Structures are given as structure tokens and as C-alpha cells.
Amino acid sequence: MHPDKFRRLLAAALAVPLVALAALGLFFAVLLHYDARAHGELNQIDNVVTATEQMQDLIGTQEALARRHEIAGGAAQQSALAPLHTITRIRMAELQKMALGDPRADALLETLNDQYLLWMGWAQETLAGKTFGLTIAQNDARGWQQMSAIHKTLRELLNLEHARRERQAAAIARFKRHTIEAIALSALLLGLLLATLTRQSLTRVSRSYRKALDEQERISGELARSRQRLQTTLESIGEGVLCCDAEGRVTFVNATAAKLTGWSTAEAIGQAAQDVFVIVEESSRRPREHLWSAEAVHALLASWSGQSLLLGRDGSEYLVDHSASPLQGAERQFAGMVLVFRDVTDRLRTERALQTTEKLAVAGRLAASIAHEIHNPLDAIANLHYLIETEEDPQLQREHLKMAKQELARTIQITRTMLSLYRESEHPVPVIMSELTQGVLLLLERRALQQNITVEQSYEGHCRIEGFPAELRQVMTNVLVNAMDAAGQGGRIQVRIEDQSAEELRGSGVLIRVVDSGPGLSSDTGNRLFKPFFTTKGEAGTGLGLWVSLGIVQKHGGSIRIYNSCESSLPGACVEIYLPARVLQLGANRLVSEEVHSAAMV
Structure with missing residues (x-):
């Protein structure tokens, strides 16, 4: 198997649990969002209850001040009632701005506002001494009736909000219970899913890895056989083959090269190429100059190509045609040279x-x-x-x-x-x-x-x-x-x-x-x-x-x-x-x- 395909299978095997965990995390995030939203609504109800109770206390205080006008005098009570009235109006406006979300609560709040304004009118008239022909008892009964209506509306509003709070708390409790059940079920299902998918993925990876190993063994066997065939071919051909590395050291000689140069394979390996392949000009017997430079490959190959007289180590001499080709590494850099030469003495004669x-x-x-x-x-x-x-x-x-x-x-x-x-x-x-x-x-x-x-x-x-x-x-x-x-x-x-x-x-x-x-x-x-x-x-x-x-x-x-x-x-x-x-x-x-x-x- 190709390494890229194996890596893709392995990545797919690892991606399945990661995707499942990401889905579970997204599910948990949704649950937390809904839980936070439910608690936000509960807090809003508590704020409404608190504001309503504060409103009830303010109105009670104003009622007490209105009833003391006989003792302290109307002017004094009227001056004390004015700031409380302002605070009550502010609190009433704040309470109205709260999105209660219940039409009944909104209607009760509107009724409360109207009742309070009606009572505040009575209180101000009473403190100013205006009774409009009513006796004190009749006027007080009138104020008491109005205040009783305010308190009734406040109680209904508080009862309504308390009921809403109980329902919201019960909903939160059910949501938490259902959340725990969903988490447990999701964990169970996710575990089963991950176990199944991981097993399948690991099985595919294992099979692919085994197939890759078998393929590698097959390729290694073919390479070994190919190398053996190449070795046999190089040893059998009638041309000499000499290979050297980038430093000019001999790495391979075949049988023909060993025969013509007079060097055995074991002796030639590691020697400088110009010491093993010794050539001179045929007519003048002047040694051929060998340029060895990995930076000037063309000049190197030219200096090792042509027709010359080969001087064997044992004193023999052969007329040879020789040519050189470069070897390239993994990044196409110069990695050495292959020198091929043949005995042309008989052919030239x-x-x-x-x-x-x-x-x-x-x-x-x-x-x-x-x-x-x-x-x-x-x-x-x-x-x-x-x-x-x-x-x-x-x-x-x-x-x-x-x-x-x-x-x-x-x-x-x-x-x-x-x-x-x-x-x-x-x-x-x-x-x-x-x-x-x-x-x-x-x-x-x-x-x-x-x-x-x-x-x-x-x-x-x-x-x-x-x-x-x-x-x-x-x-x-x-x-x-x-x-x-x-x-x-x-x-x-x-x-x-x-x-x-x-x-x-x-x-x-x-x-x-x-x-x-x-x-x-x-x-x-x-x-x-x-x-x-x-x-x-x-x-x-x-x-x-x-x-x-x-x-x-x-x-x-x-x-x-x-x-x-x-x-x-x-x-x-x-x-x-x-x-x-x-x-x-x-x-x-x-x-x-x-x-x-x-x-x-x-």
C-alpha cells in the first residue's frame, strides 16, 4: 500500500472519535445554553417578586403617613409623602420595564398603577383638607377602600409571580433530570458507536498495514531479484562497468572491469577511480588528465570519455572506448559516476x-x-x-x-x-x-x-x-x-x-x-x-x-x-x-x- 493511502486510513480512524466527541461537546453546549436561559428566566421572576415586595413596603409606608395627618398636620405629612411618591413612581416604572412575559401580570401591573394614582390623589386632597362634603369617617373609608384594592392587586401579583417561579423551578429541575439522563444515554450510545467505528477503522488500518507489509515484502523480493538479475547481467556483459561515489571512490566493478584493470572487486572497492582505471593516450602514452569536481559535472564526464590505452595492474594493455554518465541522488544532486568501457583492440586491428x-x-x-x-x-x-x-x-x-x-x-x-x-x-x-x-x-x-x-x-x-x-x-x-x-x-x-x-x-x-x-x-x-x-x-x-x-x-x-x-x-x-x-x-x-x-x- 502506498504510504499516503495508509496515512489517510489512519487519519480516518482517528477522525471518527474526534468527530463524535465534537458532536457530544456541541450537545453539551446546547444543554448548557438552555440551562443558562432557564436560570435567567428564574432570576428575572425573582427580581420581579423582590421589586413587587419593595413596592408593597413603599405603599404601606405612604399609607401610614397618610393616616397620621390628624396628629402631625396635613402640611407636614404632605411634605413627607412627596419623596416617597417619587420613589414609588420610579419603582413602578422599573417594574413596568421588566419583561414579565405574562399578560395577566402585565394587566395586574397596569391596574396597580391606576389604583396607586387614584389613592395618591385621595391622599393629597385629604392632606390639603379637601373632603368634597364628605365626613372624616366617609373620607377615611374611601381611602381605606382604595388602599385595600391596592393591597389586593399586590397580593395577586405576588401570588402570580410565586406561581410562575414554582413552575420555572420545577421546569429547571425536570430539565436537569432529563439532561442527566440524556448525558448518560449519549455517553452510552457514543461509547458503543466509538467502540464499533474504532474497531472497524482499526480493522481496516490493520488490514491495510498488513497488506502494506505484504506489498513491501513483495517489492523487497522483487528488488532483491532485480538486483540479482542486474548483478548477474553486469557480471556477464562483455563491457567493463565501474561505479564510484561523489568523492571518486570505487563502489562497484564487474568481472570484465576487474579483468581489464587487473584489480579484483575486493581490492578495487574504496580505491580512487583514477588509480584503478589508468588510461594514457595511445600514440604519446601521455597520461590522461582526470578532472574530479562535483561542481563541474559536464567537465568531469568529458574528461572520463573517449578512446584511450588502458594500463592494467598486471602490466597488460588494452585499447578501450570509455564513456561516463552521472548518478543523481534523491534531490537530483550529483551522487557519483558510472564508467563503461570496452576492449576494442581486436576491432580496431x-x-x-x-x-x-x-x-x-x-x-x-x-x-x-x-x-x-x-x-x-x-x-x-x-x-x-x-x-x-x-x-x-x-x-x-x-x-x-x-x-x-x-x-x-x-x-x-x-x-x-x-x-x-x-x-x-x-x-x-x-x-x-x-x-x-x-x-x-x-x-x-x-x-x-x-x-x-x-x-x-x-x-x-x-x-x-x-x-x-x-x-x-x-x-x-x-x-x-x-x-x-x-x-x-x-x-x-x-x-x-x-x-x-x-x-x-x-x-x-x-x-x-x-x-x-x-x-x-x-x-x-x-x-x-x-x-x-x-x-x-x-x-x-x-x-x-x-x-x-x-x-x-x-x-x-x-x-x-x-x-x-x-x-x-x-x-x-x-x-x-x-x-x-x-x-x-x-x-x-x-x-x-x-x-x-x-x-x-x-
């Missing part, structure tokens, strides 16, 4: 043998033409030598001698051009491609004449580069021979060489175009031209010419492509070769075995 075979094949194809080209000037020299011996005129002898020297110089030029196909320098040297191409055309001159092929030449600029002349002559020989074969009898070939200025994707150099008047390329042929042993000439071709030429051009850091020409006068194939002014990369090492040298000399 085979390729060089094929290249030498192609050279010999070219020489064989040119042998008849070269023999004819050498025979003609030698025959002319022999005839001129006879004329010189028989001629007595010194002037004619000098002319014959001059003609013999010219024929001899032509023979020397042909032989030098032929030998230059095999003589090679160890390092790039200045080459003028126009002169080199003219020398190749000199060797192919008789072949062009036999097939009546017209060769048009165009050279623009200095046409100077750095390279290996013998290999470049081999390329031009292959291209020109293919063009003559494609042009056929009476055909036409155009050779254009011009300086190429620097562009965005490549530097300055020389651009060579060889166009023939042949039938051009088919789509199937164009895709297979540079594959070894593919030929369109049947038994007459080896199928190695263009393959070798591609390797030589790439070795010089250039490019070669073949496409059908768009010119109406030359509708055949166009071979376009770009060679940089300086050799950008020596893609193939120049160490050739003694056996290959011997075969070339033969």
Missing part, C-alpha cells in the same frame, strides 16, 4: 586491416593505369636516349636531353603520388586539397581517357587545411573512382573545391563537391552506402571504399554526405565533403600493428 586491404585494392585497380603511365615516358626516354647517341648536332642533343628530363620528371611525379598513398605522418600536417586532388587525378588520367570522361576542375581560395595526406588521398581516390564508374563511357565529372567560412554549427575549412553525370542514387542505395561490404559494382567492388572514407573524414572532424544533384547538366550523384581547417578530434588512434605494416609494405 580488424578495421585497420580492412583499411589496408582497401588501400591495396585501390592500388590494384590503379596498377594497370600506373604501369601504362610509367611505360609511356620510359619508352620516350629510351627513344630520346637513342637519338642523343646518334645525333651529332649539339643543339638537337640539348633539345632531346631536355625532353628526356621532362618525361623523367613526369615519371617521378607519378611514382611519388603512388607512394604517397601509403606514406603517412604521425601528426597532422598542412595539406593543400587542390594540389592533392590534382595528384589523384593524375593517377586516374589514363582511366578517364579510356572511358572518354571529361573532368572539370574548379578551385577557389587557398584550399589549405591540416590533416593526414595519405588518408585524404585515399578518400579522394575512392570518391573519384566511384564518380567515374557512375558517369560511364563518355560521361562528365565536375570537381569543385572552395574555402568554407565559419558558420554557426561548424568552423572554417574546405568544402569539396564531386558531381557526376550518372543515373544518381535510389532510395534504398542511399541508405546503405556507408555500410561495410555494401557495393553496387558486384564482383568488381569490395564494399569498403565509402565506409573507410567515412571513418577518415570523421577522424578529421569533418562530414560527408551523398545526395542526387539538382543540376540538369549533371543529374547524377553529388558527394559533398566538409573538412575543418584544423583536425578537431583524432577519433581513431594511429597505432598499427607490425603485421598490418608488413602487409602494407608487401
Whole structure:
């Protein structure tokens, strides 16, 4: 199970009791709210009762003052009654402002207010001596009747409020009893609900956890099997694999790497990578400089990639192609490097043998033409030598001698051009491609004449580069021979060489175009031209010419492509070769075995 899903299940299991407790808390809050509201109403009733009793006392006091007017005099009692009347009016107004909430109580309060005002009028008139023709007894009876009505109304109001208070108290008592019962029932139900839901949730969590453990065990088993398969694969492949950490310490070597480096796995682990994988340049045997910097990963990988001579710990030497790839950590930071290398000694020797075979094949194809080209000037020299011996005129002898020297110089030029196909320098040297191409055309001159092929030449600029002349002559020989074969009898070939200025994707150099008047390329042929042993000439071709030429051009850091020409006068194939002014990369090492040298000399 995914960790996020497991966390969601666990959160759901814990959320159920929390939600239930929150609901119970909300229920308790509602109960407390209603309890506080009920007690508020009870307190309000008590305030009304207290205010009513205070009103009853004030009215009783005023009644007593009104009855003493015979003893103290009306004026004195009237002055004492005035503030009590004011206080009574204030208390009456406060009592009326209290929201009694009972229509009967409100009606009694209105009646009380009217009765009090009526009695207060009687009291003030009596204290002022106004009886309106009534006797004292009749006037007192009138006041007594009014006061009795006030007291009756006060008693009814108090009885009504006391009854309300008893009902409210009884309601509060019932509410508390019901609240206790509801709390007990809610607790019981909540406990049962929590127990059931928690059990279900924990059961789901337990099952999910068990499933997650089983899944983890399965994944661990698959990882172990995958690791074993990977280990077996790495141990079985024919390429060496060396892994190191961010500090450049070896963490893994497979069997092939251990064999080529001469270090066993146990000995190599923990060693510095440059101490285990010791490489030098093949030609100069100069050690390769290894840059180890986790901050400059691209430079690090570039310094560990290429083709070099591997020096084994046991003294063995291997030509290896090697490349490096970075390892990334959890946060995509540099965590190390994987170095993959393969022994290419036999393959390079085979390729060089094929290249030498192609050279010999070219020489064989040119042998008849070269023999004819050498025979003609030698025959002319022999005839001129006879004329010189028989001629007595010194002037004619000098002319014959001059003609013999010219024929001899032509023979020397042909032989030098032929030998230059095999003589090679160890390092790039200045080459003028126009002169080199003219020398190749000199060797192919008789072949062009036999097939009546017209060769048009165009050279623009200095046409100077750095390279290996013998290999470049081999390329031009292959291209020109293919063009003559494609042009056929009476055909036409155009050779254009011009300086190429620097562009965005490549530097300055020389651009060579060889166009023939042949039938051009088919789509199937164009895709297979540079594959070894593919030929369109049947038994007459080896199928190695263009393959070798591609390797030589790439070795010089250039490019070669073949496409059908768009010119109406030359509708055949166009071979376009770009060679940089300086050799950008020596893609193939120049160490050739003694056996290959011997075969070339033969």
C-alpha cells in the first residue's frame, strides 16, 4: 500500500472519535445554553417578586403617613409623602420595564398603577383638607377602600409571580433530570458507536498495514531479484562497468572491469577511480588528465570519455572506448559516476586491416593505369636516349636531353603520388586539397581517357587545411573512382573545391563537391552506402571504399554526405565533403600493428 493511502486510513480512524466527541461537546453546549436561559428566566421572576415586595413596603409606608395627618398636620405629612411618591413612581416604572412575559401580570401591573394614582390623589386632597362634603369617617373609608384594592392587586401579583417561579423551578429541575439522563444515554450510545467505528477503522488500518507489509515484502523480493538479475547481467556483459561515489571512490566493478584493470572487486572497492582505471593516450602514452569536481559535472564526464590505452595492474594493455554518465541522488544532486568501457583492440586491428586491404585494392585497380603511365615516358626516354647517341648536332642533343628530363620528371611525379598513398605522418600536417586532388587525378588520367570522361576542375581560395595526406588521398581516390564508374563511357565529372567560412554549427575549412553525370542514387542505395561490404559494382567492388572514407573524414572532424544533384547538366550523384581547417578530434588512434605494416609494405 502506498504510504499516503495508509496515512489517510489512519487519519480516518482517528477522525471518527474526534468527530463524535465534537458532536457530544456541541450537545453539551446546547444543554448548557438552555440551562443558562432557564436560570435567567428564574432570576428575572425573582427580581420581579423582590421589586413587587419593595413596592408593597413603599405603599404601606405612604399609607401610614397618610393616616397620621390628624396628629402631625396635613402640611407636614404632605411634605413627607412627596419623596416617597417619587420613589414609588420610579419603582413602578422599573417594574413596568421588566419583561414579565405574562399578560395577566402585565394587566395586574397596569391596574396597580391606576389604583396607586387614584389613592395618591385621595391622599393629597385629604392632606390639603379637601373632603368634597364628605365626613372624616366617609373620607377615611374611601381611602381605606382604595388602599385595600391596592393591597389586593399586590397580593395577586405576588401570588402570580410565586406561581410562575414554582413552575420555572420545577421546569429547571425536570430539565436537569432529563439532561442527566440524556448525558448518560449519549455517553452510552457514543461509547458503543466509538467502540464499533474504532474497531472497524482499526480493522481496516490493520488490514491495510498488513497488506502494506505484504506489498513491501513483495517489492523487497522483487528488488532483491532485480538486483540479482542486474548483478548477474553486469557480471556477464562483455563491457567493463565501474561505479564510484561523489568523492571518486570505487563502489562497484564487474568481472570484465576487474579483468581489464587487473584489480579484483575486493581490492578495487574504496580505491580512487583514477588509480584503478589508468588510461594514457595511445600514440604519446601521455597520461590522461582526470578532472574530479562535483561542481563541474559536464567537465568531469568529458574528461572520463573517449578512446584511450588502458594500463592494467598486471602490466597488460588494452585499447578501450570509455564513456561516463552521472548518478543523481534523491534531490537530483550529483551522487557519483558510472564508467563503461570496452576492449576494442581486436576491432580496431580488424578495421585497420580492412583499411589496408582497401588501400591495396585501390592500388590494384590503379596498377594497370600506373604501369601504362610509367611505360609511356620510359619508352620516350629510351627513344630520346637513342637519338642523343646518334645525333651529332649539339643543339638537337640539348633539345632531346631536355625532353628526356621532362618525361623523367613526369615519371617521378607519378611514382611519388603512388607512394604517397601509403606514406603517412604521425601528426597532422598542412595539406593543400587542390594540389592533392590534382595528384589523384593524375593517377586516374589514363582511366578517364579510356572511358572518354571529361573532368572539370574548379578551385577557389587557398584550399589549405591540416590533416593526414595519405588518408585524404585515399578518400579522394575512392570518391573519384566511384564518380567515374557512375558517369560511364563518355560521361562528365565536375570537381569543385572552395574555402568554407565559419558558420554557426561548424568552423572554417574546405568544402569539396564531386558531381557526376550518372543515373544518381535510389532510395534504398542511399541508405546503405556507408555500410561495410555494401557495393553496387558486384564482383568488381569490395564494399569498403565509402565506409573507410567515412571513418577518415570523421577522424578529421569533418562530414560527408551523398545526395542526387539538382543540376540538369549533371543529374547524377553529388558527394559533398566538409573538412575543418584544423583536425578537431583524432577519433581513431594511429597505432598499427607490425603485421598490418608488413602487409602494407608487401
